[in-house]
Amino acid sequence: MANLTLVQSINLALAQEMEADDSIVLLGEDIGINGGVFRVTDGLQKRFGNDRVIDTPLAESGIMGFSVGLAMAGMKPIPEIQFEGFLGPAYDQLVNHAARFRTRTRGALTVPLTVRVPVGGGIHAPELHSDSPEAIYAHHPGLKVVMPATPYDAKGLLISAIRDPDPVVFFEPKRVYRSFREEVPEDEYTIEIGKAKVVSEGTDLTVVTWGASLFQCLEALDELPEDISVELIDLRSIYPFDAEAIIESVRKTGRCVVVHEAPLTAGFGAEISSQIQEHCFLYLEAPVQRVAGFDTVMPYYKLELDYLPEAPRIKSAIEECMAY
Amino acid sequence: MASTTTRPRTDKAAPHRLSNDLSNETLMQWLYDMQLIREFELRTAQAYQQAKIGGFCHIYIGQEASAVGTLACIHHDDPVILAYRDHGHALARGMDPKTCMAEMFGKAAGCAKGKGGSMHMFDKANHLYGGHGIVAAQTPLAAGLAFASKYEREVLKQAVDGGKAKKKICLCYLGDGALNQGAFHESLNLAQVLSLPVIYIVENNGYSMGTSIDRGTTMAHDLSRKAAAYGMEYAQIDGMDILNIYDRFKPLADDCRKQQRPAFVNLITYRYHGHSMSDPQKYRTKDELNQWKDRDSIATLAAHLIGPTEPPAQAGGPPTNSRACLTQAQWKQMQKDIRTTVREAVKFAEQAPEPDLETELYSDVYQNPLPNLSPTRDYTHGSENPLQ
Numbered sequence: 208m209a210n211l212t213l214v215q216s217i218n219l220a221l222a223q224e225m226e227a228d229d230s231i232v233l234l235g236e237d238i239g240i241n242g243g244v245f246r247v248t249d250g251l252q253k254r255f256g257n258d259r260v261i262d263t264p265l266a267e268s269g270i271m272g273f274s275v276g277l278a279m280a281g282m283k284p285i286p287e288i289q290f291e292g293f294l295g296p297a298y299d300q301l302v303n304h305a306a307r308f309r310t311r312t313r314g315a316l317t318v319p320l321t322v323r324v325p326v327g328g329g330i331h332a333p334e335l336h337s338d339s340p341e342a343i344y345a346h347h348p349g350l351k352v353v354m355p356a357t358p359y360d361a362k363g364l365l366i367s368a369i370r371d372p373d374p375v376v377f378f379e380p381k382r383v384y385r386s387f388r389e390e391v392p393e394d395e396y397t398i399e400i401g402k403a404k405v406v407s408e409g410t411d412l413t414v415v416t417w418g419a420s421l422f423q424c425l426e427a428l429d430e431l432p433e434d435i436s437v438e439l440i441d442l443r444s445i446y447p448f449d450a451e452a453i454i455e456s457v458r459k460t461g462r463c464v465v466v467h468e469a470p471l472t473a474g475f476g477a478e479i480s481s482q483i484q485e486h487c488f489l490y491l492e493a494p495v496q497r498v499a500g501f502d503t504v505m506p507y508y509k510l511e512l513d514y515l516p517e518a519p520r521i522k523s524a525i526e527e528c529m530a531y
Numbered sequence: 532m533a534s535t536t537t538r539p540r541t542d543k544a545a546p547h548r549l550s551n552d553l554s555n556e557t558l559m560q561w562l563y564d565m566q567l568i569r570e571f572e573l574r575t576a577q578a579y580q581q582a583k584i585g586g587f588c589h590i591y592i593g594q595e596a597s598a599v600g601t602l603a604c605i606h607h608d609d610p611v612i613l614a615y616r617d618h619g620h621a622l623a624r625g626m627d628p629k630t631c632m633a634e635m636f637g638k639a640a641g642c643a644k645g646k647g648g649s650m651h652m653f654d655k656a657n658h659l660y661g662g663h664g665i666v667a668a669q670t671p672l673a674a675g676l677a678f679a680s681k682y683e684r685e686v687l688k689q690a691v692d693g694g695k696a697k698k699k700i701c702l703c704y705l706g707d708g709a710l711n712q713g714a715f716h717e718s719l720n721l722a723q724v725l726s727l728p729v730i731y732i733v734e735n736n737g738y739s740m741g742t743s744i745d746r747g748t749t750m751a752h753d754l755s756r757k758a759a760a761y762g763m764e765y766a767q768i769d770g771m772d773i774l775n776i777y778d779r780f781k782p783l784a785d786d787c788r789k790q791q792r793p794a795f796v797n798l799i800t801y802r803y804h805g806h807s808m809s810d811p812q813k814y815r816t817k818d819e820l821n822q823w824k825d826r827d828s829i830a831t832l833a834a835h836l837i838g839p840t841e842p843p844a845q846a847g848g849p850p851t852n853s854r855a856c857l858t859q860a861q862w863k864q865m866q867k868d869i870r871t872t873v874r875e876a877v878k879f880a881e882q883a884p885e886p887d888l889e890t891e892l893y894s895d896v897y898q899n900p901l902p903n904l905s906p907t908r909d910y911t912h913g914s915e916n917p918l919q
Contacts, residue, residue, distance in 0.1 A: 229687050258686050264724060269671045269717030276675020279660055280610070281691035282682065284675075299714070303665050304672065312653040313644045314895045316660070348896050372898045447897075 211391045214247050214384045216358035217323075220365040221248065221285070223395050225255055228283065231369065234261040234270060235287030235323075244289045245325055245384055271297035271322070275304045278318040283369060291326045291378070292335030294344075305374040306349030320374040321365070326354065327419050327468050328515050329382030331508040337381075338505050339418070339469035342478075344376045345446035351400055352445040354378040356421040358389050360443055363398030371400060378445075382419035403449035405456070409438035412462040412528060415453055415479055417442040420466045420516055427521035435529060445475055453479060454486045461492035462528050466516050471499040493531035496524045549781050550774040555856040558836055561603065561773055562857075563865060565595040565829045568619040570866075570873045571628055572804075575618060575635060575649075578877060579808050584635045588649045591619035593803035596828035597734050598623045598704075600776030601798070604784045605700055610658050610676040612669045613704035615650035616734075616802075617662025620704065624657040628876035638883035645886045646895075666705075667712030670731065673703030674721045677729035681791060700788040701729040708739025710748050710757065719761045722793040730787055732796045734770070740806045741814040758795035770800035771826045774835065833862055 211219065225231045233248055239262040242249030252260035263270050267288055274284035288294055294301065305318045328337035345352045351373055355361040361379070368375035406421070407428070414437055416424050421441050428437055438456050442448055457463045463483055465476035480495040498516040506514050550558075572592045579588045591598070598619045602611070613620055621631050626642060634641025635649045642654055650664045660676060663669040680699035683690050690696050709715050710733065722729050733754065737744050744751040758765035768779045780796065787794050801823040805812045838855030886892075 230691055232682070258682065261725075264717070264720055266717040266720065268714045269674070269721050272668065272671025272714060272718070273675040273678065273721060276612075276660075276672035276677075277679050277682075278675075279672065280676050280679030282679050296713075299665060299668055300671065303668060304663075308661075309897070310895045311643060311647045311651050312655070312661070313646055314898075315643070315653060315655045317898070351897070 208390045208392055210388045211358045212385045212388050213355075213358045213361050213379065214245060216362045216391045217247050217365055217379065218249060218251070219391065220362040220369075220395075222251060222254065224366060224369045225251070225259065227395075228369075230281065231283045231285060232259050232261060232277065233285045233287065234263050234274065236263060236265045236270070236289055238262060238287050243287055245381065247323070247379070247384075248287065267293050267295075267297040268300055271300035272304070274320055274322075275300055275308075275318055278305070278320045278374075279308065279316050283319050283321075285321045285323060285369065287323045289325070290332075290336045291324050291338050291340055294324060294340065301344070301350070301374070301376070302347050306347045309373065310349060317372055318374045319372050321368045321371075322374070322376050324376060324378050325381045325384075326378035327380045327382055328505060328511055329419055331511065332381075333507050334505040337511070339467065339500065341378060341417075341445045342469055342473060342475040345448075345475055345478075349374065351375040351447065352378065353400055353443060354380065354418045354445055355443055356380060356383060356418055356441055358391050360398055360404065360441075362391055363396050364400065364443065366395055367397040367400050370397070375400070378418065380419040383422070386422070398443070401444045401447040401449060403452040404441045404443055405452065406439040406441050407437070409436040409460065411436045411460055412464065412525060413438045413440060413453070413456040413460045414464050414466060414521075414525070415440045415442060416466040417445065418468060420468055423516060423518050424466055424521055426518035427525065430518065430522055431525060435525070437525065448475075448479075450482050450486070453482065457483050457487045458490045461490050462531075464496045464498060464521070464524050464528055466498045466521055468500050468515055470502045471497055472502050474499050493528045496528050498524045548774070548778050550777045553777070555836070555854055557603075558832065558854065559857060561599050562829070562832050562836060562862075563869065564599045564623055565773070565832065566866060567628070567869050567872065568592075568595045568598070568622055569829060570869045571622060571631070571876070572618060574873050574877050575632070576804065576808065578632075578636070578880075583881065584649065585637060586648045586650075587615075588635070588808045589616040589806065590804040590808070591616050591802070593823065593827075594734060594736060594770070594800045595619060596773040596776060596832075597732075597770045597798050597800045600770070600773040601702060601732060601780050601784075603777060604781040605702060608658055608697070609699050610660055610673075610680065610701045611704075612660040612673050612676065612701070613662055614666065614669060614706055614709065615662050615664050616706070617650065617652045621652035621654060621659060621662070624654060624659045626652065626654045626657060626659070628873060629879040632876040632880040633883045636880040636883065637886070638880055639886045639891070640879070640883040644891060646891065667709035667715040667718075670703055670705060670709065670712075670715045670718035671721065673701050673729050673731070674718050674725075674727055677701040677722065677727035677793075678725065681728060698788050698791060699728060700784055701727075702732060703729055704732050704734055706739065707733055707735040707737065707744045707748065708742070709733070710754070711739075719758075719763060719793075719795065723761045723763050726792050728787055728791045728793070730784060730794045730796060732798055734800055735797055736800050736802045738802075738806065738814065741810065741812075743814060754795075754797045761795075764792075764794040765797070766794065767797040767799065770798040771823070771828045771831065773828055773832055833857070837862060
């Protein structure tokens with residue numbers, strides 16, 4: 208066991224998987240000599256060489272298309288896109304190629320690709336560097352989308368993503384990168400993609416969240432009256448997602464608040480809310496509440512915390528739901 | 532300005548004609564392959580008009596020498612990738628005409644079980660990594676395929692599948708319309724900066740859908756400038772004469788393989804049909820089309836193989852340089868055989884079973900979809916996920 212940050216845990220998982228599998232290559236802008244814009248790949252080029260940790264031109268469409276070509280040829284590329292906003296230029300390759308080749312070729316060609324992307328706000332960065340586009344990618348059949356919130360989950364989910372035979376968008380919440388450390392086993396382990404984690408058990412209300420919002424939810428829970436028993440679920444995988452865990456919990460509690468950073472309308476909370484009404488209708492004591500970013504472009508840092516679903520907003524949504 | 536006035540149609544042939552060393556059999560095979568594509572495409576267009584083929588359909592007639600000639604210069608296990616005018620390349624790579632036609636008919640016997648269609652001819656066994664529907668989006672994939680082959684040889688010391696790693700060369704075809712897409716320029720930069728064994732072949736038929744290259748592309752009269760911007764070797768090749776293609780492209784492909792480096796080829800050709808089946812073709816004249824038909828690649832090769840039917844009108848005329856290895860009767864028979872082959876392909880496609888709803892609608896999205904998401908039933912293709 209080692210006490211690691213999210214950044215260190217991802218670095219460890221990459222190194223261990225690269226050690227075990229020669230067909231893995233990392234590629235992206237400044238990931239080699241500089242170790243990446245957030246230093247996640249620090250030291251890996253020195254250890255594995257220029258051929259396996261490739262400093263590419265800053266050209267996301269090229270990086271992603273190049274990676275898809277590698278994957279078609281049987282390799283396991285792990286491109287890094289510096290910020291989630293920069294997925295824009297790579298969107299065509301990711302959505303029109305990576306996501307669809309298995310179907311388009313009826314399984315003859317597959318794309319075992321893991322795209323690492325720092326995601327979300329809370330680090331005083333402007334828009335394009337603070338967005339949460341997970342619902343966009345979850346909407347494309349053929350892609351898997353995960354967003355671990357803790358160092359332990361990050362290592363297990365990243366190893367699963369790398370070994371997964373299909374393309375996975377691996378979102379890394381920037382706000383958590385160095386915010387805390389936790390014990391992470393030295394040995395390799397996997398966490399199944401599509402399985403949520405019950406962070407704390409409860410009986411009165413279910414909170415479903417993912418990414419950095421997990422910590423705002425924990426803060427809100429701390430400030431709630433002790434007689435409210437909340438079950439907190441970290442979704443971890445956005446697609447496929449653990450509908451069973453949510454349904455099971457809401458059937459028990461009868462109340463649910465979904466929390467995410469992305470804008471409210473058509474955010475992934477809408478899908479969860481819909482699943483709950485389909486499967487828990489007769490169990491519900493109150494309408495499902497959503498606490499999310501606003502339907503606006505992510506503001507610059509002075510207003511950032513007003514945009515993000517911070518603890519006070521989450522707390523009041525829980526209280527409203529309880530009082531319904 | 533009419534495109535023909537600014538697009539040079541000929542170029543200097545190499546002093547020694549490499550194609551002179553090829554056997555008559557090889558050249559007759561090329562003639563067969565080109566005629567097969569033409570006949571196949573005629574029947575494809577016909578089937579499309581009869582609404583037996585859905586979606587969109589891009590006919591390769593006129594450009595046959597381009598695919599057959601360039602593919603003849605590489606090895607069978609070299610990766611090949613291209614855009615959506617892809618039936619000709621699929622056949623030239625060795626796909627069975629029946630499989631190709633069945634794919635367009637959306638039948639289960641197609642190369643992707645009727646799921647890909649006209650624009651998505653994939654054939655892993657023949658190292659064809661697809662036709663692709665987004666203009667220029669295949670170009671970075673080619674860089675990746677080229678890197679993978681280089682990586683196998685230099686890092687893994689064996690192929691990813693465990694076989695022997697070889698010096699390969701990837702051919703990436705694109706249309707002249709793709710010259711203006713960002714992905715293309717990112718790809719050229721990547722290929723040169725990483726010194727990748729990939730040749731970008733612009734099948735320059737003069738039109739990006741209905742926009743002539745002069746109207747839509749800068750420096751259309753001298754595309755060497757585009758290659759020069761990336762420090763990449765450039766060649767302009769007359770694509771209507773397959774012997775010329777071989778003479779010019781073979782040494783280039785061999786050198787790119789040997790040096791493991793990229794190149795950019797401007798292959799001048801022409802399509803006789805519209806961009807797609809629904810093209811009114813208001814952008815060009817009949818005269819222009821007929822001028823190109825006068826230089827038809829199949830007629831040119833057939834004439835070369837058959838030789839003069841009469842002696843030259845006057846002594847000192849241009850040397851015929853022909854092979855005289857094929858008779859008119861044999862050529863007619865070859866065309867007849869090809870018609871039969873293609874007719875059988877159409878019949879096969881017509882009679883092939885429809886895709887099975889239970890197994891084909893929901894499968895192959897993921898290797899192992901979760902049963903509680905979408906109506907995936909419990910049917911999946913492929914092997915078990917090693918994680919489960």
